[in-house]
Each structure stands twice: as structure tokens, then as C-alpha cells.
Amino acid sequence: MGVHPVYRSATVVEVKQAGPQYVDLLLREPVISRISQPGQFLMIRAWPGVDPLLPRPFDIVQCNAQEKTLRLFVKVEGRGTRLLKELLPGTAVRVTGPLGRPISDYACSSVAFLVRGAGAAAVVHLGEACAQRGIAVYSILSASTASRLVCRDYLQPSSAQLMVATDDGSEGYRGLGTDLLDRLLERQSIDRVYTCGSRRFARHVQRLDREGRLAGFVFLEGLMACGLGDCHGCAVRKRNEPGYYLVCRDGPHFPIGEVEL
Ligand SMILES: Cc1cc2nc3c(=O)[nH]c(=O)nc-3n(C[C@H](O)[C@H](O)[C@H](O)COP(=O)(O)OP(=O)(O)OC[C@H]3O[C@@H](n4cnc5c(N)ncnc54)[C@H](O)[C@@H]3O)c2cc1C
Ligand code: FES
Numbered sequence: 565m566g567v568h569p570v571y572r573s574a575t576v577v578e579v580k581q582a583g584p585q586y587v588d589l590l591l592r593e594p595v596i597s598r599i600s601q602p603g604q605f606l607m608i609r610a611w612p613g614v615d616p617l618l619p620r621p622f623d624i625v626q627c628n629a630q631e632k633t634l635r636l637f638v639k640v641e642g643r644g645t646r647l648l649k650e651l652l653p654g655t656a657v658r659v660t661g662p663l664g665r666p667i668s669d670y671a672c673s674s675v676a677f678l679v680r681g682a683g684a685a686a687v688v689h690l691g692e693a694c695a696q697r698g699i700a701v702y703s704i705l706s707a708s709t710a711s712r713l714v715c716r717d718y719l720q721p722s723s724a725q726l727m728v729a730t731d732d733g734s735e736g737y738r739g740l741g742t743d744l745l746d747r748l749l750e751r752q753s754i755d756r757v758y759t760c761g762s763r764r765f766a767r768h769v770q771r772l773d774r775e776g777r778l779a780g781f782v783f784l785e786g787l788m789a790c791g792l793g794d795c796h797g798c799a800v801r802k803r804n805e806p807g808y809y810l811v812c813r814d815g816p817h818f819p820i821g822e823v824e825l
Pocket of ligand 2: 787788789790791792793794795796797798799810811812813
């Protein structure tokens, strides 16, 4: 496990609209920005009172200990994320983190990221950590249409190659990111694949993992009430033995053969 999470006040530095559906949110908070590791997330409450009742979980896209900043990338969907979109610079918000199990095993020479939509937010920090260790990073970003391709500018610097797929062909390859992964595997040996943002992608990576072609990992992003392992609302069934994992405590990333998708 990583260090214990802390409950802190953070200040909104910048809220940028990123395409029609996304918000790029920069916060200043000195502790979580210093101790966060790849694979971790935080819970944010950015409204006074108890409506909505629960904080919302988001991946820590980037953290900068010197600047004391944390970056989140938010898909605006329901009430909580609409309130995040309305935040103004200087506003104080409450954050709990870092949460989840940090990724600590970097014993490989190449990784591929197969992500869809906001799923890209889960792998940016990991990509930076891999690149720093000399691990070759291949990023495959996929979305229904070009305006839903996110975090590209944050993934680009750590990627040896960044590939794009859109369902409607508005940018890059017309079709699914899984086709690009299959093509990559034909010409390149890849040790690990991390996937996030699509059950269909996860099942594809699970098949490749089962065939022994690579080691697959999945980021699970279900409903979360506490983020701390207390409510058991985020339980997912173990695949090879009876029982459950808690996504917030044991994940959110898992070896893909170990969880029911
Ligand atoms: C670990 C993790 C990381 C994530 N990272 C990102 C990210 O980086 N970017 C991104 O765009 N999205 C991310 N998500 C998804 C994001 O948290 C949701 O899209 C967001 O919470 C939706 O909030 P809302 O207010 O728009 O939606 P609403 O539908 O209004 O509310 C959803 C929220 O309600 C609560 N809730 C509702 N029903 C239940 C229930 N039955 N049990 C428990 N809680 C319930 C949960 O807090 C849930 O997050 C992540 C999710 C997880 C679990
Ligand atoms: S969200 Fe409460 S135990 Fe995971």
C-alpha cells in the first residue's frame, strides 16, 4: 500500500473546457501533489453542504510537487461533474487522497495503453513513470469522435508512439482501438497492456492475456461512495477464487485475469 490518504482543502487554479464534454481541472494542494503515485485517484467534493451527498472519484492525471498542483480530467455527466465544471479559480474544494493502490512494479521493457474517452486520464501519470524508467510507451487513444479524444497532449511526451482511432473516422484510424493494438502486436513485442474506459477493450485484452501474448491490466471505474474501503459499494467478483476485491482499496488497477469483467 502507499501512504495514508489525507483529507485536505485544495484551491482551484484553472478550469478549462476541453471539447464539448470535458473539463481540465488544475488544483493546488501541497500534500497530495507530493505523495501521489501512478495508479492512484482522489475523491473531490466541490460544493457546500450535502447535496450531492457523495464526493466524486477522479484519477490523478498529473501531480507536480514543486508547483503543488494536481490535474484532473473530468467528463461532465451528472450533477456532481456539472458543479465541477462551474468552479471558478480561487475556490476552495475538499479532496481526499491519494486513494487506491499505487503501481510499483515496473519490471518490463514495453507497455501499451489502450484507452477510450476519459479512460486516458488513468494512464498519464503511469506513462510518465514508465518513460522515466526507459520503458517504451505505446499509447492508443480511442473515442467515438475526434472531440472526445482526451489527454493527448499529456500522453504525447511520454509516448514512443501515440495512435488515434475514432469510430466515425473523424481523426486517425476509422474503427476501434483494439484493431490498432492488434496491428501493434504484429510488429512489436509488448510486455504489458493497460486498458481503461471500455469493457469491450478490457475483454479483448483479457483474451490476449489468456493466450499468453502479454500481461494485461485493467483500470476499473465503477460507482464509489467512500473511496476508503469502508462501504464495500465498489466490490468486484474475483475471477479465480471465491470472494471480492474492493476497487478503491485493492485497485483501481488489476491484473486482467483476476477480475470478472
Ligand atoms: C477510481 C475511479 C477513477 C475515475 N476517474 C475518472 C476520471 O479521471 N475522469 C472522469 O471523467 N471520470 C472518472 N471516473 C468516473 C467518475 O467518477 C464519474 O463519472 C463521476 O463520479 C460521475 O459523477 P456525476 O456527478 O457526473 O454523476 P452522477 O450520476 O450524478 O453521480 C455518480 C456518483 O454518485 C455516486 N453514486 C451513485 N449511485 C451510487 C451507488 N449505488 N453506490 C455508490 N455510489 C453511488 C457515486 O459517488 C458516483 O461517483 C472515475 C471513477 C472511479 C471509480
Ligand atoms: S467505495 Fe467504499 S469500499 Fe470502495
